[in-house]
Amino acid sequence: MIRIAVDAMSGDRGLPVAVDAALASLEAHPELALVLVGDEAALREELGRRRKADRFDDRLRLHHAGEVVGMCESPARSLRQKKDSSMRVAINLVQAGEAEACVSAGNTGALMATARFVLKTLAGIxxxxxxxxxxxxxxxxxxxxxxxxxxxxxxxxxxxxxxxxxxxxxxxxxxxxxxxxxxxxxxxxxxxxxxxxxxxxxxxxxxxxxxxxxxxxxxxxxxxxxxxxxxxxxxxxxxxxxxxxxxxxxxxxxxxxxxxxxxxxxxxxxxxxxxxxxxxxxxxxxxxLVGLQGTVIKSHGDADAVAFASAINVARMAVDQQVPRRIHDLLAHNLGE
Amino acid sequence: MIRIAVDAMSGDRGLPVAVDAALASLEAHPELALVLVGDEAALREELGRRRKADRFDDRLRLHHAGEVVGMCESPARSLRQKKDSSMRVAINLVQAGEAEACVSAGNTGALMATARFVLKTLAGIxxxxxxxxxxxxxxxxxxxxxxxxxxxxxxxxxxxxxxxxxxxxxxxxxxxxxxxxxxxxxxxxxxxxxxxxxxxxxxxxxxxxxxxxxxxxxxxxxxxxxxxxxxxxxxxxxxxxxxxxxxxxxxxxxxxxxxxxxxxxxxxxxxxxxxxxxxxxxxxxxxxLVGLQGTVIKSHGDADAVAFASAINVARMAVDQQVPRRIHDLLAHNLGE
CATH class of the missing domain: 3.40.718.10 (Isopropylmalate Dehydrogenase)
Known part of the structure; x- marks a missing residue:
C-alpha cells in the first residue's frame, strides 16, 4: 500500500478539486491510500456530497488542519506563523512516516521552504x-x-x-x-x-x-x-x-x-x-521537489480535478520507485563515497 | 533615399535568397536603394537570371567582397582574419557613410563582434x-x-x-x-x-x-x-x-x-x-543590434526571401526613424547630461 498525504485546502480552486482528484485516484489505483489534510468538517461535508466516497472508507482518511497558506503569502511568514496549515501538516505526516509522500497545489515558495525545513535535504544535496x-x-x-x-x-x-x-x-x-x-x-x-x-x-x-x-x-x-x-x-x-x-x-x-x-x-x-x-x-x-528526504509534489495552483489527479499519480510513482533513496545512492556513487 | 548594405553571402541559404529579397524590397519601397555586398561575378550571374533586375538599375549597386564568414566560425577569428568578408565590408560601408544600415544573415557572434569593432557603441552604452x-x-x-x-x-x-x-x-x-x-x-x-x-x-x-x-x-x-x-x-x-x-x-x-x-x-x-x-x-x-553608432540588422540564418525582406524592412524603418540618434538623446536625457 502506498500512502500519500494530500493538502486539500491550498490551490486556487480549493477543496472540491482535491476531493474529486482523490476519489478518482483511489478508483484508478487499488494500491493507493490517501490522507486528506484540511478542515475536517468541510472535508466531511464535501465527501458527503459524493456517493462513491463510501467505497474507499478503508483507504481514505481525514486529518484535521486548522489553517491555510495563502497563495501570495510569503514563504518565511507561512513557515513561522502557520504551523497548523494543511500544507505544513501534510509535510509533517511525511516526516513522521505516516505518509510516504505529499501533494500540494499551494504556493511554490512556501511549499519549498516548509518541505526543506521539515524534511531536510538529502546528504550531498x-x-x-x-x-x-x-x-x-x-x-x-x-x-x-x-x-x-x-x-x-x-x-x-x-x-x-x-x-x-x-x-x-x-x-x-x-x-x-x-x-x-x-x-x-x-x-x-x-x-x-x-x-x-x-x-x-x-x-x-x-x-x-x-x-x-x-x-x-x-x-x-x-x-x-x-x-x-x-x-x-x-x-x-x-x-x-x-x-x-x-x-x-x-x-x-x-x-x-x-x-x-x-x-x-x-x-x-x-x-x-x-x-x-x-x-x-x-x-x-x-x-x-527533488533532493529532500521525502517526496513532495507540487500541483499547479489552478489545477482542476484531472490535473490534480495527475500530480497524485506522480507522487505514487515516485514512492513506488523510491526516488529519494535512489538519488542518495547515485550521488554517493558519483561523489566516490 | 534610404541606402542599405546587404551582406548577400552569409546565411544558410546564400546568395539567391538575398537577391530575391533585395528585388522584392526595391519593388515595395521606392525610397529604398540597396548595395549588395559579395562575390561580384556570382551576384551578377544571379541577377542576370531575374528579368526584373534591370528595372532597379539606378537603385541597386554591387560591391565586391572576396570572403565569407562561416556560420560556425569563431567571432574572434572572423574579426581578425576575414577583413574582406561580405559581412565586414557591409558594416564598413555603414561606417564610411556609404550606407545608412546593413543587413546580414551571418552568424550572430561574428556580426556582433564585427559591428562593435567597426561602428563602436553609442556614448553611454x-x-x-x-x-x-x-x-x-x-x-x-x-x-x-x-x-x-x-x-x-x-x-x-x-x-x-x-x-x-x-x-x-x-x-x-x-x-x-x-x-x-x-x-x-x-x-x-x-x-x-x-x-x-x-x-x-x-x-x-x-x-x-x-x-x-x-x-x-x-x-x-x-x-x-x-x-x-x-x-x-x-x-x-x-x-x-x-x-x-x-x-x-x-x-x-x-x-x-x-x-x-x-x-x-x-x-x-x-x-x-x-x-x-x-x-x-x-x-x-x-x-x-542596438546601441551601436549605426544600424545593423540580423536576419535569421535560414531565412527565405520573404523573411529576409522583412529584415531589410526593419532596417529601412530604423533608418527612417533615426533610431541610433534617438537612443543617444533619450539616454543623455535619462542620465541627466
Missing amino acids: DRPAIVSPIPSRRGRTLMLDLGANAECTPEQLFQFAVMGAVLAHAVHGIESPRVGLLNIGAEEIKGNLQIQQAGKLLADSELNYIGFVEGDDIYIGDVDVVVCDGFVGNVALKTSEGLGKLIAQFLREEFSRNALTRTAAFFAMPVLKAFRLRVDPRQYNGAT | DRPAIVSPIPSRRGRTLMLDLGANAECTPEQLFQFAVMGAVLAHAVHGIESPRVGLLNIGAEEIKGNLQIQQAGKLLADSELNYIGFVEGDDIYIGDVDVVVCDGFVGNVALKTSEGLGKLIAQFLREEFSRNALTRTAAFFAMPVLKAFRLRVDPRQYNGAT
Missing part, C-alpha cells in the same frame, strides 16, 4: 530543485530547476543533473538518460563560468552527459534531462505556457471568424480534440 | 544588445537582450530598457512604451541582485516602467518592452521556437492520421492557412 516533464517530439524531457534556485553554483547544477537522471530512470523508465546543460550558442564565449564548470563536472561523472543544449532542444527530444538554474528554467517554462495559450487563442479566433470557418471547425472538431488532448497541460501536471 | 519583436495577443512585444550578453550589470539592463523604449516608440509607434523587467515569481526572494538593482534604476527613470513581468507576460501583451540578460532572452526565444515547431508538427500529424482526418484537413485548410500566416515567424524576422 545543497538545495532541492523543482523538476517536471515537458512534452517533446519523442516523448518527454525532464527539466530542472524550474524556479527554486535563482542562482546556482556548478556543484548545484551537477546535483540537479544527478537528480534528473535518477527521476528519468526510476519514473520514466529511461535506461541511460541523456543529460544536457542548457546554454546559448549566440554570443562570443559560450555561456557563463558556472555553466562551463558544471560542464566539466558532468563530463567527468558517470552520467550520460551529452554536452550543451539550447532552448529548442527541450522540445526536440534528443535529450532526456535538461539542467539549468531556476531563473532560466522558470522563464522557459512560463514562456512556453504563454506561447501555448497564445497559439490556442489564435486557433480559436481563426475557427470562429465567420460562418464558413465555423463550418470548418465542425469538420475539424475530432482532429482538434485529439490535438488538444495531446498538448493538454493537465497530463503534465505534478512537479517534483 | 556599455554593450550593444539584440532586440526583436515577438507576437503577442495585442500586437507585438519587444524583447532584449536576445543573446549578445550572457551576463549583465544593472546599468546594462537599464540601458537595454532605454534602447527598447526608443525602438518601441520610433519603429512601432507606441507613445509611452510600457517597460517590464523579466523576473520569476516562484522562489523566496524575487530574482537576483542585478534585477533588484536594475528595477530601482528603472523606477527612478522617466521611462514608463511597470515593474517585474514573468515569462508568460511576453505573449499576453500588457507590456511593450521586456528587458532581460542575453542568456535568459536567448533561452526564452529558442524555447519558443522549439515549442512552435512542436505544435505545428502535432497539428500536421493529427490532420494526416487517416482518411477522415485528411478530409477534415481539406475543410479546415483556409482556416489553418490564416492561422499559419498569423504566427508565421518570417514576418517577425529581423533582429536589431
Whole structure:
C-alpha cells in the first residue's frame, strides 16, 4: 500500500478539486491510500456530497488542519506563523512516516521552504530543485530547476543533473538518460563560468552527459534531462505556457471568424480534440521537489480535478520507485563515497 | 533615399535568397536603394537570371567582397582574419557613410563582434544588445537582450530598457512604451541582485516602467518592452521556437492520421492557412543590434526571401526613424547630461 498525504485546502480552486482528484485516484489505483489534510468538517461535508466516497472508507482518511497558506503569502511568514496549515501538516505526516509522500497545489515558495525545513535535504544535496516533464517530439524531457534556485553554483547544477537522471530512470523508465546543460550558442564565449564548470563536472561523472543544449532542444527530444538554474528554467517554462495559450487563442479566433470557418471547425472538431488532448497541460501536471528526504509534489495552483489527479499519480510513482533513496545512492556513487 | 548594405553571402541559404529579397524590397519601397555586398561575378550571374533586375538599375549597386564568414566560425577569428568578408565590408560601408544600415544573415557572434569593432557603441552604452519583436495577443512585444550578453550589470539592463523604449516608440509607434523587467515569481526572494538593482534604476527613470513581468507576460501583451540578460532572452526565444515547431508538427500529424482526418484537413485548410500566416515567424524576422553608432540588422540564418525582406524592412524603418540618434538623446536625457 502506498500512502500519500494530500493538502486539500491550498490551490486556487480549493477543496472540491482535491476531493474529486482523490476519489478518482483511489478508483484508478487499488494500491493507493490517501490522507486528506484540511478542515475536517468541510472535508466531511464535501465527501458527503459524493456517493462513491463510501467505497474507499478503508483507504481514505481525514486529518484535521486548522489553517491555510495563502497563495501570495510569503514563504518565511507561512513557515513561522502557520504551523497548523494543511500544507505544513501534510509535510509533517511525511516526516513522521505516516505518509510516504505529499501533494500540494499551494504556493511554490512556501511549499519549498516548509518541505526543506521539515524534511531536510538529502546528504550531498545543497538545495532541492523543482523538476517536471515537458512534452517533446519523442516523448518527454525532464527539466530542472524550474524556479527554486535563482542562482546556482556548478556543484548545484551537477546535483540537479544527478537528480534528473535518477527521476528519468526510476519514473520514466529511461535506461541511460541523456543529460544536457542548457546554454546559448549566440554570443562570443559560450555561456557563463558556472555553466562551463558544471560542464566539466558532468563530463567527468558517470552520467550520460551529452554536452550543451539550447532552448529548442527541450522540445526536440534528443535529450532526456535538461539542467539549468531556476531563473532560466522558470522563464522557459512560463514562456512556453504563454506561447501555448497564445497559439490556442489564435486557433480559436481563426475557427470562429465567420460562418464558413465555423463550418470548418465542425469538420475539424475530432482532429482538434485529439490535438488538444495531446498538448493538454493537465497530463503534465505534478512537479517534483527533488533532493529532500521525502517526496513532495507540487500541483499547479489552478489545477482542476484531472490535473490534480495527475500530480497524485506522480507522487505514487515516485514512492513506488523510491526516488529519494535512489538519488542518495547515485550521488554517493558519483561523489566516490 | 534610404541606402542599405546587404551582406548577400552569409546565411544558410546564400546568395539567391538575398537577391530575391533585395528585388522584392526595391519593388515595395521606392525610397529604398540597396548595395549588395559579395562575390561580384556570382551576384551578377544571379541577377542576370531575374528579368526584373534591370528595372532597379539606378537603385541597386554591387560591391565586391572576396570572403565569407562561416556560420560556425569563431567571432574572434572572423574579426581578425576575414577583413574582406561580405559581412565586414557591409558594416564598413555603414561606417564610411556609404550606407545608412546593413543587413546580414551571418552568424550572430561574428556580426556582433564585427559591428562593435567597426561602428563602436553609442556614448553611454556599455554593450550593444539584440532586440526583436515577438507576437503577442495585442500586437507585438519587444524583447532584449536576445543573446549578445550572457551576463549583465544593472546599468546594462537599464540601458537595454532605454534602447527598447526608443525602438518601441520610433519603429512601432507606441507613445509611452510600457517597460517590464523579466523576473520569476516562484522562489523566496524575487530574482537576483542585478534585477533588484536594475528595477530601482528603472523606477527612478522617466521611462514608463511597470515593474517585474514573468515569462508568460511576453505573449499576453500588457507590456511593450521586456528587458532581460542575453542568456535568459536567448533561452526564452529558442524555447519558443522549439515549442512552435512542436505544435505545428502535432497539428500536421493529427490532420494526416487517416482518411477522415485528411478530409477534415481539406475543410479546415483556409482556416489553418490564416492561422499559419498569423504566427508565421518570417514576418517577425529581423533582429536589431542596438546601441551601436549605426544600424545593423540580423536576419535569421535560414531565412527565405520573404523573411529576409522583412529584415531589410526593419532596417529601412530604423533608418527612417533615426533610431541610433534617438537612443543617444533619450539616454543623455535619462542620465541627466
